Amino acid sequence: MQFITSNIMPIFIALMSGAMLLWSFFGNRIRGIKEIDCVGALQLINHKNAQILDVREDSEYKDGHVLNAIHIPLGKLGARIGELEKFKSQPLVVICRSGNRSGSACAVLGKQGFDQAYNLEGGVMAWQKAKLPLQK
Numbered sequence: 847m848q849f850i851t852s853n854i855m856p857i858f859i860a861l862m863s864g865a866m867l868l869w870s871f872f873g874n875r876i877r878g879i880k881e882i883d884c885v886g887a888l889q890l891i892n893h894k895n896a897q898i899l900d901v902r903e904d905s906e907y908k909d910g911h912v913l914n915a916i917h918i919p920l921g922k923l924g925a926r927i928g929e930l931e932k933f934k935s936q937p938l939v940v941i942c943r944s945g946n947r948s949g950s951a952c953a954v955l956g957k958q959g960f961d962q963a964y965n966l967e968g969g970v971m972a973w974q975k976a977k978l979p980l981q982k
Contacts, residue, residue, distance in 0.1 A: 879949050879952045879953060879956070879963075879965050880952070880962075880963065880964045880965065881964070881965050881967050882939065882964040882965065882966060882967065883966075883967050883968075883972070884966070884968075884972055884973055884976040884978060885976075886964075887939045887964070887966055888978075890937045890939060890964065891939065894936065894937050895936055895937075896936060896937035896938065896939050896964075897914075897916060897933045897936060897937070897938050897939070898912045898914065898915035898916065898938075898939050898940075898941060899915065899916050899918065899930065899938055899939070899940045899941065899951070900912065900915040900916065900917045900918075900941050900942070901918060901919060901920040901923060901940060901941070901942050901947050901948055901951045902917075902919065902920075902941075902942050902943055902947070902970070903919050904917075904919065906943060906970075908982070909982070910970070910980030910981065910982050911970075911980060911981055911982075912941060912970075912973065912978075912980065912981070913979065913981045915941070916929070916930070918930075920942070920947045920950060920951050923951055923954055923955075924954065927954070927955075927958055930955075930960070933960075934959060934960055935962075936962065937962040937963075937964060938955065938960055938962060938963045938964065939964050939966055940952050940955070940963055940964065940965055940966065941966045941969055941970060941973070942969045942970070943969050943970050943971060944968065944969045944970075944971055945965060945966060945967050945968050945969040945972070946969075948965045948966060948969060949965045951963075951965075952964070952965045
């Protein structure tokens, strides 16, 4: 008991970091967000006519993006969601730099009835790691 009272702050930090690790691993699954890897994304693009939605900022998008991607920064998605209405019945692969912002975008899209929104795990970093092309 003495150990716990003497080390309450490090114990609290360890428990919080463990909880954050679990949330990062299970968070998207809990929120109902569908995750997809690069191979799955390519299959959707090639066989199901999936559309790519890039939710990164303008400067990130200009540095390189997936061919034919629609660019709507996450902060503007709510206001510009009408631009995606014509893609509501087809798969939508949402991409950002690492997969975090695109997860949030998928949550927004899901609330608007986009049942086939997929978060690209690892984002553009995973796309590049898989040696897939980007357009500038």
